[in-house]
Amino acid sequence: MATHAPTHAHTDHGHGHHAPPKPLWYWWKRAIVWTISGALAGIALVFFFRWAFGFSNLWEPESYYTAIASLAGIGFVIGIGCFDWWWAYLRGKHVDFEDHSLHGAKTWRDYLRPNTDHKVIGIQYMVAVFTFFVVGGLLAELVRLELAQPGFQIADGETYNGYFSAHATVMIFGFVIPSFAGLANYVLPVMIGAKDMAFPRLNALSFWLLLPAGAMLAIAPFVGAFSAGWTAYPPLAVQGTTGQTLFEVAVQFAGASSIATALNFLVTIMTMRAPGMTVWRMPLLVWANATTSGLVVFGTPFIAGSQFMTLFDRVVGTNFFNAANGGDVIMYQHVFWFYSHPAVYIMMLPGFGIISEVLSTFSRKPIFGYRALAFSTVAIALLGFGVWAHHMFVSGMASWLRIPMMITTIIIAVPTGVKIFSWLGTIWNGKIHLKTPMIWALGFIFTFVIGGLSGVFLGTLTTDIALTDTYFVVAHIHYVFFGGSVFTIFAGTYYWFPKMTGRMYSETLGKWHFWLTFIGFNGTFFPQHWLGAHGMPRRVADYDERFADLNLIISLFSLFMVAGTLVFFYNMIWSWRSGPKAPWNPWRGRSLEWLVSSPPSLFNFDAVPQVVGGPYQYGIPGARHAVVYAGDHLGGGELTETELRTVLVVANRTVASSSLLDQVKARAEEGYWRFTIVVPAKGDDHRAADRRLQVALAVLAEAGIDASGTVEDLGPLEAVKRILEEEPAHEVMLATLPTGQSEWMQQDMIDRVRKASGIAVTRVIVRGDDARTAVRSAAVQRIAVIANDTLGDAGLVSALQARADERPLAAVVLCPLSLDGPGWTDDADKVRDEATGRTRAVIQRLQDSGIQAHGEVIDGDPVAAAKIARSDYKVDTVLVCSYRRDSSEELLGQVRAAAGDTAVEHVVVDAEAPAAPSGA
Amino acid sequence: MAAEHTATVSSHGDVAAPGRGAGISQGMLAMILFIGSEAMLFASFFTAYFMVRYNIAENDWPPIKDLATGERFEPPVLGTGVNTAFLVFSSFTVWYAEHRLKHGDRKGLERGLIVTMLLGATFLAVQINEYVHLGFTPQDQAYGAAFYTLTGFHGLHVFVGLTLLWICYLRIKRAHDFTPQWATPLGAASLYWHFVDVVWVFLYVVVYLI
Ligand code: HEM
């Protein structure tokens, strides 16, 4: 088997004996050939069997479709190359157990072929599952379109059933379950200090098995959608069409994929933890995934079994569920829910893990009740196997089962409650940083509690009899799946986005995404409690007139979520391509994935790290989670205790100055240092402070230096104390203006910080103009603003602020002044003075809002200014501003010509309205 | 790099893969978990079987096949009993093969594997023969469905087990794999074989005997 030796240090993997990498089409050509061959083999096989067994009806279509789908799917994974290594092995060839020829990605092409690197697989998963998310989302909008009014709008009953069935199935098997596999694939091995998963080739197979499953589910609606819901109860499922066949085969593929991943996680967690990582030092995400994997390994075979039986009833003509021939329909529900109740925890526990990570990091506090959280995860999983029949209270099952199942169901709320209280305890009195992942996590707690409460109504037999199969259940499902699982997926995606892509996402857009989704979500699903309680049945295309208004409102609210999703995708794609570079540890996290670069190197660690403490010890003086070793490029393989090698940089207005940043770079050269920058902005504009900080962080990230930072509403002394409580530092670097101008120096800050912290304080003197001038760095976009009359307009400043929030920038303000007459008259002087005044004022405003800016008045027209911007200031972008009434296409054309290959954009400022960038 | 690489890695199967925190190799661990998963698959079919038998048929079992004659389904207890003995015996032979390897007796290992595979193949052949002469089909009532699904899935697992053993055999012949110190794939294959065997004993008792 593919065994990885964790003690084995890789810095570089230039295996001379590997053949050069194969081009992309090699894999895909094979995949196509094998898929088609698989389909043909399926036809041949069924034909042969039907003929050999003397069936009168040789062409029974469903049996052919079953075989075609199964064998084409298997053909695909063989063809794409998942079995190449094993094929060599089983022919008795000499194979390399540590064959890394398919490991790692250099270009995007390496993401489109089988890859054994867990990080590549993690990203492959995330891209695939978000694609399925879009498919599922579109289907959901079709459902809402149909339900916007009573009667039949876009579909008849059967088609409508197809929509919601496909929606649920794609979301559950194509999105939620595999997205947790994807996130954990990326971060879990790093979190436990391993260089990969235990079985990298099996890992690749898991991913590629998912694609046929997704493809079958996506094709299903076109060949007669399955309409029995994601639960696929017989007898309806047995009567269904070809889509139902594809559903049944797809579930087997998705199930096989899950089981393979789960085995892999379990073995990885059990055998590949870094030395020192005892089970009580594992991050809670690891606990969550270990437990979930247990559920998958022991639960998923039951859904496989249930689908095999339905398939046999449909295709082979057996009588499992045919009461006339001694079959038992209710048996299906028992077998199905014995998996599918645990499955709801398969879709929730990893999310719980993510939330624990995020809450603790952004509250800067140790997680409250670590062991309680770990034990409750296990307890939920174990209890989860004993509650399945709460889905069947009215099914006609043995009635003695009802009360016990009700009791176990209610008991399960206890460990869930333990979690909620532990999380609240974690954020209680914490120093909360409302970054996007944190907002999603807080939103999750809110919505999930509502979902848990509606669960108690459903779990109580007496109320469930009234509420079952109504929209109340739909509300419940969505509060726990969407408000629960999906919120955690978003939290995790934002949280690890910097680690996975090496880029920062846009906070502003992240927050837009959250609020649009949050409002849309509650607007869509909260009213459904009411609908259900008043008797609107689920899974029916038409409904009573009295529900009409509310349903229309619901459908409209669902559009908010569509908008939010668009923002999300824009943010992800844009940031991935051109977002600011991410530091190693943007959130000042403690667990191992934050102690390596973003993204981690090919085998994650230069050498196996040593774990020395728990992962969440924020604010505990001297506490450390792990020790990592520095690579040769960072001053040699000697032991470095990362968190003691932290330099705490304290600076406010001076934080983005070149004097300070050069000093930081010089220190970084000396060895394995990391930097925490704190901006004590008590009484100052926090947005402005944050913009400056972002410039500094971007410059350092660009230079490959591990730095993270935070703005604190404290004075310098308190800020230093506060940060040192959270993480010990080796020294403090204090940047101030020259003595005469510096308030901090007047307050004798150097000495006071030294006394308070007990560690060395280095002072960096920054001249005033240095603090105001932009650093030259690829990370900082340089923008020339060419404007005259509009300079005084607030619209211009806010347009620049919005840009600065997107990515760090520095501005050069150029005020072109072409005087018609002679330049020495009093009039001309006056005009020039006014222009200078306007320029100065706008520069001051920009500086005040945290944007480094300077500028000048230019004798000449905008074209001349554009030339200067390009040749003297070497800017990346030229912004031409004008009032709407003045804008002239002709002038713009000339400016474009003068600017050469520098991008030119036009900002129209309406005298009344705020500025809006215009593409036209 | 390449030299460092081979130093820690079992490309010739002579160095155990180091695992941390567990006194068991990763391959064996994975096989144990996989077997757990497989056991649950059988559990789902046994659930179906028991529900049909005790819930619907109320233990009037085996059910009546033909209402006209009152004839009941009848699994061939005796023939299959002999077949069961073959399979049980093959568990011992595979154990013997592994045991020989521990003593460095590669010939004994090969012989043990061949005998095991022959027994397994015999079991499958007898089982197929049984299907042909059984006198009822999967379509005959829920009984037929449960019977064929259970025995059929088990047969499939025997086939998979045979394939695993066959691969081990090929590795021994062609790649001179496995040493007394390191034989994880062999160990995993034989564990799987024991599992298949245990399932069958349970199945035989439940479906054929009681
Ligand atoms: C306190 C915790 C919970 C309780 C007491 C609870 C209880 C229930 C009950 C009794 C039902 C059946 C309703 C009916 O069909 O009449 C149900 C349905 C459902 N629950 Fe929960 N639940 C809880 C948490 C969760 C969680 C965490 C998830 C998933 C993340 C979840 C997902 C679902 C789903 C998907 C259904 C609908 C299944 C269908 O399509 O019929 N529940 N819940």
Ligand SMILES: [Cu+2]
């Ligand atoms: Cu449930």
